[in-house]
Amino acid sequence: MAQKPSIPKGTRDFNPEQVAKRNYIFNTIQTQFERFGFQPIETPSFENSDTLMGKYGDEGDRLIFKILNSGDFLRKVEDSLYTEKNATKLTPKISEKALRYDLTVPFARYVVQHQNDIEFPFKRYQMQPVWRADRPQKGRFREFYQCDADVVGSTSLWQEVEFVQLYDAVFSALQLEGVTIKINNRKILSGIAEVIGASDKLIDFTVALDKLDKIGEEKVKEEMLAKGISEEGINKLQPLFELKGNFATQIQQLQDILSVSEEGQKGIEELQFINMAIAELGLQTATLQLDVTLARGLNYYTGAIFEVSAPEGVKMGSIGGGGRYDDLTGIFGLKNMSGVGISFGLDRIYLVLEELDAFPNTVNKNIKALFINFGDNEALYAMKAVKALRSHNINTELYPDAAKMGKQMKHADKRQIPYTILVGEKEMESSKYTLKHMVSGEQEQLSLDKLIAKLA
């Protein structure tokens, strides 16, 4: 193979620095998940195709990566079908497995499959890669991690309160201060659609409303009109475009708009409960904000809808989102299991932390010191010290060859190792170690105990 090897488009290699930074984010999220009582599960990278197909709409079906059956996969394909040469029809005959597309459907499958072993309500978290045959573009990949926490089997609004706190806890732990946790409720959206006489056009209505930030009031109204929502109805929306003030004030205004909608009233009650609890409990660094235009994957959310945006000034889409979806497991035959959950967007959080230079210096688990190699005798002596340092939890190693000093020093430099340790004949005789600080160039002679104390 003459040309340089490459990797498939939309995938990535991660070098040591990137892995360390990603692990820092994973570990921070994981610690908070566990702090809040979520427990980890893992599911296989590929599922039976019928577990995944039909769960994400037609577009989703197309974006699912299918795995070719092993062996002579054409043997059982009937000639009549084969000769049609139709990829769509052939696929289910030659592929029975598919790569995970998200973590929610596998979680629902897991809950149904293991329902007899699960104690409900079940709070699980899952941090695993997913794959989508999307057109790769900046910030969109064909393999990426999802970090999800969900509760299944509880309709309590305390779960929503917990998720708001969890977002706050994670972003505060990441020192990513000033994120906005936007909240809405499907029942509010249904109520509004009801009030303007567009209940049958709920999806069109919310899709248009969702664009308010991007295209502005007039264009939203035009789109609604084009979708067949009456001018009279749209006029009733006017107060919605003029919602002002804090959470409580906005709720008050919504009250008026939704006074005639039972479902809308229920949505208001839910928002009020969550807002009251969060006001009492307080948030560390995040802000909770009502956003009645927030819809996200509306067709499966049934209650709360969440979305998190990065601190002001950082250009970035949402860095997290979620909501409540009743009947999570219904698709697999287990009815009446309400689910609610949130997700963290690892890649975007990474980019935000990078932009704000907010990764701590301790993220890198680089070695603290490199022992310089002066030959086998000195190296063996040094290796005894290496062993002693490691037993005190100090990451260290010996340069493997008795190469020229300059080469070894350069190696330490390039790897940004803070210290080198020199052990030559003189040091062996005096039982001292010469510790050199690589940035300042300063050197000192230390006994093994002092060396350990200094580096520990």
Next chain:
Amino acid sequence: MAQKPSIPKGTRDFNPEQVAKRNYIFNTIQTQFERFGFQPIETPSFENSDTLMGKYGDEGDRLIFKILNSGDFLRKVEDSLYTEKNATKLTPKISEKALRYDLTVPFARYVVQHQNDIEFPFKRYQMQPVWRADRPQKGRFREFYQCDADVVGSTSLWQEVEFVQLYDAVFSALQLEGVTIKINNRKILSGIAEVIGASDKLIDFTVALDKLDKIGEEKVKEEMLAKGISEEGINKLQPLFELKGNFATQIQQLQDILSVSEEGQKGIEELQFINMAIAELGLQTATLQLDVTLARGLNYYTGAIFEVSAPEGVKMGSIGGGGRYDDLTGIFGLKNMSGVGISFGLDRIYLVLEELDAFPNTVNKNIKALFINFGDNEALYAMKAVKALRSHNINTELYPDAAKMGKQMKHADKRQIPYTILVGEKEMESSKYTLKHMVSGEQEQLSLDKLIAKLA
């Protein structure tokens, strides 16, 4: 979907307890990898097919999971080829990507692709899943993790010394005492084949020798004879079957057998260096043992060969293995890069720890205490305590509904939560919390400070 959902054969779901135990093993290995100066990389789950195909032999090619191209994957397939209906010929036309089969080939690809950004010698570790379309059986899965540490770009024997110490460090940290690290050297095997006049039958010879433990001396000799190795040659092997004593003594006996083989002598020198260094440095709980029958994936090892067996009395195949392979990256066009590395068998280590009941109790990150819910007022009060406990790194949560006390207690029991905390009207008035120990049933009244101190 009426029937219960399932997962593809050879794959597994992991429940919270299993994930916690697996993470304990991962974390222990990772800590030692970093202690020894290895740095993490990650590569994509799928590679371009031509990166993987042809690297693992015909059998390997068959066991690689191929990913079907997205979209209309038949469009570009020529009719003449298509009508042949030949799966082997069709595969490369409809599939361009394949799932990772091991971590070594992707690592080699990574090194070549990023050679200009890498400072050599490069010590990397990688812990990621791999996929093989093997026939599933007990202990063999289609998706499993590999945990590899390798050095590329160094021929120093100190690397081999380090890997012996690394095995010892990991298994000692896992409290898995008494493992045996078996070592051999490809040059020893070549030397023996040379001495018995079977250099051209090195593979047949080592495959037969490798079975000594399983089928015994006579059968091994029969197999060699059948493979065309001369009776005279086999007779020369006799001393090999009678190797006795410790490492140094066995080396002495090998010296005699291999006195006429230059390559064999080189192998002996290497083994002696490693044994000398390990004898000087000492091992914590493992034993280093010479095993001249050890061959493993001989066709790519060129120097040291390692294999680790579980403590005596535990029935289990090898729990780790590795070796040196010159020219690791040659397959991708970068010559003269020696590699040496070891692997840890996660699934088998898990089974051994399970059998020996050697997982620590602290593995589980379960919550420490469940707050009982007596209604919204009490719950809000409790949530303030929940928040305070969490800020002191105590994992805790509130039961989400004001269900009957018995039901809430049963929930705590089933989840094996050690404590429940009761906050009713009385407690709210006195600013005390009733802490109940779930096993003993004992209760005590504590202030928030005392509660935190007790559970921290």
